[in-house]
Amino acid sequence: MELVDVIEDAGKSGKDLNREGVKELMDSIKGRQVNAVIVYKLDPSQGRSSIPLTS
Numbered sequence: 001m002e003l004v005d006v007i008e009d010a011g012k013s014g015k016d017l018n019r020e021g022v023k024e025l026m027d028s029i030k031g032r033q034v035n036a037v038i039v040y041k042l043d044p045s046q047g048r049s050s051i052p053l054t055s
Helices: 020-030 045-050
Strands: none
Touching: none
C-alpha cells in the first residue's frame, strides 16, 4: 500500500458533511482512484451522520 494523498478539513465543523475534503474524498472513491481509506480521527459528534464508505 502506498500513501498517495492526505485529505483533511482542519478547523471545519463535523456537524455537516458538506465540506471540500469530504467532497474530494467521495469523488476519489466514486472514480475508483483509491483502494483504501484510512481515518485518523472520527469525532463522536459525527455519530450517525458518518459517511458509509463500503458498498
